[in-house]
Amino acid sequence: MNDRKKVAFYTLGCKLNFSETSTIARNFQEEGFEKVDFSEHADMYVINTCSVTENADKRFKTIVKQAQKINPDAFVAAVGCYAQLKPEELAAVDGVDLVLGATEKFKITDYINDLTKNDFGEVHSCEIEEADFYVGSYSIGDRTRAFLKVQDGCDYKCTYCTIPLARGISRSDTLENVLKNAKEISEQNIKEIVLTGVNIGDYGKGEFGNKKHEHTFLELVQELDKIEGIERLRISSIEPNLLKNETIDFVSKSNTFVPHFHIPLQSGSNTLLRLMRRRYMRELYVDRVTRIKEVMPNACIGVDVIVGFPGETDELFLETYNFLTELDISYLHVFTYSERENTVAAEMEAVVPLNVRKKRSKMLRGLSVKLRRSFYESQLGKTKTVLFEGENKEGYIHGFTENYVKVKAPWNPELVNTLQEVTLTKIDDDGIVRFDFVTEMIASS
Structure with missing residues (x-):
């Protein structure tokens, strides 16, 4: 028993x-x-x-x-x-x-x-000041993908954010321990690792508030690229001011890092970016997107946006909306601003009514659908590698290409946790790409 x-x-x-x-x-x-x-x-x-x-x-x-x-x-x-x-x-x-x-x-x-x-x-x-040590983590459970924590906490003082109050100062895992964890993951027959943290571009700061960077994010990426047994490495959200040309260029030539970036914008208005105390202006964001597309024309770029921040007039919202329509990006994560205790923004005037926040959020979510559709259409006819996941959803198996196009094929349990080379042929009514044949098995479980 x-x-x-x-x-x-x-x-x-x-x-x-x-x-x-x-x-x-x-x-x-x-x-x-x-x-x-x-x-x-x-x-x-x-x-x-x-x-x-x-x-x-x-x-x-x-x-x-x-x-x-x-x-x-x-x-x-x-x-x-x-x-x-x-x-x-x-x-x-x-x-x-x-x-x-x-x-x-x-x-x-x-x-x-x-x-x-x-x-x-x-x-x-x-007291959050006591959270000055680092505990490494990684997730195993979803057979196809693991989340590997490389950094924790944040030293930024964005006016809307409680994360520094909840997680403390920016601090990182040692390069040695990140590589050890990555090797452990690779031994579990997991094909993809997603690097994660609060502010991963700030990777390298040690424990106990040591502001000196022992290693840079670029060095982390370069070392992880050498690990055998991992088919794919994916960078999760990274601040635009910390995503350097050298990293973008390295990813473009990498064996394992995939052409997919998620870069928080939060607002397309410089007025609001200043109120948010972000560490860049919209012009730098344009530079990042332009650079990525120059060296990786098929790269997928996701964008975080906050709507309804205090002081966001109709004109400033439209400035963000129009800015997003002009960028060569692939999808949006839209956050409706909500007041958080002990943040500077919670005390700001010119509060945007809730119904207006919701209306703007709906507009941007609609724009995201169009952006994703346009990006998927640009990939039709191309041959990509799909990593298939384990769930049977209404007779289909789903997976993602290296550049984050979601695809589906008729359910076949033998495809689970395998990488397959496919030609993207058609977008179904549900907005997911369907393909008609598999050309070559790259790797199997």
């Missing part, structure tokens, strides 16, 4: 959170716990929280209720960014037993003597 305690995990937010949840889960397994899906009966549920949007805050309560519905006696713990920013608020949620802040989350198993439910949520949090 299996008497091992069962633990389940739920992750809100970004790729970085997913990498950290995976590492925490491995810690539990080393302590003898059995990991199960969040939809299953477990003795303990761990929720890794996010604080970037209002939505993530609200979803936390819903997820706690889900866990309690499955097992009312289960021990529920909250970790992550929201747990650092609002520990008492989370501890007060009915059913929550333990809340751990930024320095405690990786030591969660130390806080569990037994799994008896508490009458009140127990809080162990720190």
Whole structure:
């Protein structure tokens, strides 16, 4: 009879959170716990929280209720960014037993003597200044792709952002440890690694607030490119002012880094960029996009945009909208601005009404659909390599090309976690590219 305690995990937010949840889960397994899906009966549920949007805050309560519905006696713990920013608020949620802040989350198993439910949520949090050490992480679970954390925290002071309050100063993993983790991932028959962090272009700062860069982001990229067994490396979000020509040029000639960049813009108006305290103007952003397209004409470029920031008049919004239509980009991630406590922007005047924020968000989401369609159309007739994922979705298997075109083919379990060379032939009604034949197997599981 299996008497091992069962633990389940739920992750809100970004790729970085997913990498950290995976590492925490491995810690539990080393302590003898059995990991199960969040939809299953477990003795303990761990929720890794996010604080970037209002939505993530609200979803936390819903997820706690889900866990309690499955097992009312289960021990529920909250970790992550929201747990650092609002520990008492989370501890007060009915059913929550333990809340751990930024320095405690990786030591969660130390806080569990037994799994008896508490009458009140127990809080162990720190002053964010104490979060000056680095814990490496990577996610394994999705067979085709792993998220590898290389950096944490942020020294920027963007006026809308709580991440420095939730994660602390910018600090990085050692180059040696990143390469060790990447090799461990490659030994798991995982074909793609996505580099992740809060501000990965700032890679190289050591622990304890050491501002000196031991290594640059370019050096990190160059060393990772040499690792055998990894078919693809993908750079996640990187600030435009930290994406240097040398990195772009290296990726264009790389064996494994793919032609896909996600570069936050936030606004196409220099007036708003100044109010946001971003570290660039729109002209630099144009330079980055132009450079990428010069050396990688088929590169995919994703863009983060915030709508409804205080002071965003109709004219300034249209400035952003028109700027985006003129850029050679591939898709948008649109964020509707929401006020966050203890940020400069929350105290700003000229607040944009919620209904206006929603209307502008809808306009930009519509633009994103057009941009993606246009990019996909530009890739038709080309032969690309698709990494197929493991899920059967209504009779189709899905995957992504190296330049992030989503494709589908009739379900075939033998294609799971394989790289296939395909010719992109047609865009279906759902906006996904469908292809009609496979020309060559590049690698198989």
